[in-house]
Amino acid sequence: MPINVNGTTLTGGTSFSATDSNSNVLYQQDTSGMPRDPRNSSGDDLVPMFAVGFNTGGWTPIATNSALAFAYTSGGGYYNVGGCYNTSNYRFTAPWTGMYLFKGHMYIYGSNSTTGWYTHPFFLVNGSYNTRRPMAGSPYRIRLYGMAATMGHDTDISELIYLTAGDYVTYGVATAGTVQAYQSYSCWSGSYIGSIS
Amino acid sequence: MPLNIGGATVEGGTSAFTIKNTSATTVFSRQTGTYNSNTFAKHVDAGRPMFVAGSSTNPGWVGTTSAWLKTSSYFNQTSVNNGSHYSTSNTRFTAPVTGYYHFFFTSYNYTSVHFHPMFWVNGASTNMYRIRGHGKVANTAQDGQMEEVIYCTAGDYVEPYMYAGGTAYYYPAHSLFGGYYMG
Numbered sequence: 001m002p003i004n005v006n007g008t009t010l011t012g013g014t015s016f017s018a019t020d021s022n023s024n025v026l027y028q029q030d031t032s033g034m035p036r037d038p039r040n041s042s043g044d045d046l047v048p049m050f051a052v053g054f055n056t057g058g059w060t061p062i063a064t065n066s067a068l069a070f071a072y073t074s075g076g077g078y079y080n081v082g083g084c085y086n087t088s089n090y091r092f093t094a095p096w097t098g099m100y101l102f103k104g105h106m107y108i109y110g111s112n113s114t115t116g117w118y119t120h121p122f123f124l125v126n127g128s129y130n131t132r133r134p135m136a137g138s139p140y141r142i143r144l145y146g147m148a149a150t151m152g153h154d155t156d157i158s159e160l161i162y163l164t165a166g167d168y169v170t171y172g173v174a175t176a177g178t179v180q181a182y183q184s185y186s187c188w189s190g191s192y193i194g195s196i197s
Numbered sequence: 198m199p200l201n202i203g204g205a206t207v208e209g210g211t212s213a214f215t216i217k218n219t220s221a222t223t224v225f226s227r228q229t230g231t232y233n234s235n236t237f238a239k240h241v242d243a244g245r246p247m248f249v250a251g252s253s254t255n256p257g258w259v260g261t262t263s264a265w266l267k268t269s270s271y272f273n274q275t276s277v278n279n280g281s282h283y284s285t286s287n288t289r290f291t292a293p294v295t296g297y298y299h300f301f302f303t304s305y306n307y308t309s310v311h312f313h314p315m316f317w318v319n320g321a322s323t324n325m326y327r328i329r330g331h332g333k334v335a336n337t338a339q340d341g342q343m344e345e346v347i348y349c350t351a352g353d354y355v356e357p358y359m360y361a362g363g364t365a366y367y368y369p370a371h372s373l374f375g376g377y378y379m380g
Contacts, residue, residue, distance in 0.1 A: 005200060008209025018214035018227065026214040026227040026238075032216035038227055038238035039245055046229055065297055082235035095232030096239045099247050099277065115334045127272075134276040135251030137370035140305040146330075146337025158301050158344050160249055160275035160375040165232070193247070194240040196279045197223065 004136050050085035051189035054106070059180040062106070066124055067091065067170035070188055079186070084189075085095040091170055092183055094163040098195035103170040107185035110144050110178070117177025118145035121155035124170045125163065132161055144179065155181075159194070215241075216358030246293055248283035249276045249375035258366040265322075266340070268304055268314070268357045273371035288352075289356045290376055292349035295377040302357040305371035306330070306372035314341035315360045318349070330365075341367075346379070 007021040011161060017028040022039035030036065038046045040188045053072030062068065065089040072078070085092045102123050110117040120142050125131040129138035143153045155173065163169070172187040173179070200207040204219035213228035226241035250272035259266070261364065283290045292298060296321035300316055312358040315322060330339045341359060357369060357374050 003200070005207060005209030006198065006212050008214050008338035009210075010207070011213075018209075020212045020229065022212065024212065024229050024236075026212070026229065028277070038229060038240075042235065044266070046236060048237050048238075062332060082237050083233075084235070084237070093233070095230075095235075095237045096373075098240075115337065118304075118338070132276055133373065134253070134272075134274045135250060135370060135373060136253055136255040137368070139303050139373050140368070141303060141340035141342055142305065142338045145339065146333035146335075157303070157342050158300075159303065159373070160247075160301055160377065162247070162249055189214060192237075192240075194242055194245055194275075196247070197241060197242055 003021040009189055026144055045081050047192055048081055048189055049189070049191035050080045050092060051187060052087065053078065053184070054087055054116040054181065054186035055183035057183045061120070062108070062173050062175060062179055062181045063175045065172045066127060066173050067099055070171065076149055086120065091168040092190050093168045096190070096192065096195055097163065097165045097192040099160060099161055099162050100169070101158065102169060102171070102188070102190040103195055104155065104188040105160045105186060106173075107152065107182040108144065108155055108179055109150055110147070112149055112177050114149065115146050117179060117181045118153060118175070119143050120173060121157050122174070122191045123157075123161065124172060125161060125167055132167065133162060202276065205255070209376070237292045244280060245378055246280050246282045247377035248278040248290060249373060250274065250278070250283050250285070251289070251373045252369040255370040258368055260364055260366045262364040263361060265358050265360050266367065266371070268302070268359050268367055268372065269374045270349070270370070272374055287356040291354040292351055295349065296348050296349045297346055298355070298376050299346050299379050300355060300374070300376035301344040302341065302374045303372060305338065306341050306365060307336050307338045308361060308363060308365035309335045312362060312365040314343050315358050315359040316343070316347065317344050317356050318347065318353055320354070322358075335358040366376070
């Protein structure tokens with residue numbers, strides 16, 4: 001028989017689940033032992049996470065920008081739980097204090113005739129390079145520099161960032177020279193890992 | 198009314214499933230709440246190992262030639278270090294329980310030839326070679342971004358290293374090391 005604990009129903013048997021009074025499944029281990037993330041009564045995920053594409057087109061210049069315009073929402077991989085990613089200002093906003101994992105990817109090349117052009121891909125927190133980072137500098141990355149002219153590369157980066165609720169994160173680049181990104185090959189994503197209190 | 202099991206409590210509510218220890222500290226919770234009028238899930242695992250470490254000072258460029266360099270050597274501060282499993286003294290993460298861990302590392306480098314960023318386990322190379330800078334104009338900057346999921350046995354320790362083919366330089370103040378316990 002299920003147990004009602006202040007409105008939360010604990011159900012046992014060959015599996016275990018905790019369901020709140022709004023029929024949100026807060027916790028579940030199914031009959032195989034598989035843990036399931038919290039979801040609402042319709043089965044929709046509630047864990048903050050998103051994945052968004054750049055655009056449908058091909059090559060486009062990427063100038064130094066604090067928030068590249070990633071707003072392609074029609075791909076099969078588009079995901080945006082609770083609208084945590086804003087497709088107008090290109091920001092992910094953390095609903096909870098905790099650890100988050102971000103990944104950013106663009107397919108790029110420098111349409112130059114020298115080896116001196118480059119791109120710094122980065123994640124900004126609240127518009128800053130080093131906010132929430134435990135370091136004297138900032139997490140500097142660099143791609144394309146020193147490569148032969150017009151060679152392709154990627155900007156694939158990932159980072160664990162411990163955010164405070166309300167912090168926002170954007171994905172951008174700083175460039176030297178004219179660097180192009182292939183829009184339909186580019187995306188970025190983020191996911192809430194968890195909290196400790 | 199909460200269930201009391203040996204002093205620990207299992208609590209419900211309109212949107213929470215919470216386990217508290219005998220000190221009434223939340224050790225586990227799955228709950229929902231609203232932010233900007235949208236409903237999100239929140240996970241609380243009070244003891245879950247997680248850390249992000251970096252350098253509090255700027256020692257500038259650090260070089261090595263045809264040798265391994267422990268790149269976390271300068272990472273003496275953390276933004277989060279739940280359970281203190283990352284040591285700011287010996288600059289290594291030690292797994293408290295057996296399981297899968299996700300690690301990331303990023304660094305700013307340049308090299309005369311190439312370099313290999315790698316996560317070492319228990320002070321030894323794992324042969325998980327990556328290579329950066331090879332074929333580029335010598336001494337142009339490159340980063341050492343990498344990530345890896347490693348199944349650790351309790352007590353294993355993990356540290357990021359780099360091997361310099363030729364001479365390679367590393368900028369600790371632009372570099373980070375982090376990870377968390379997946380399960």
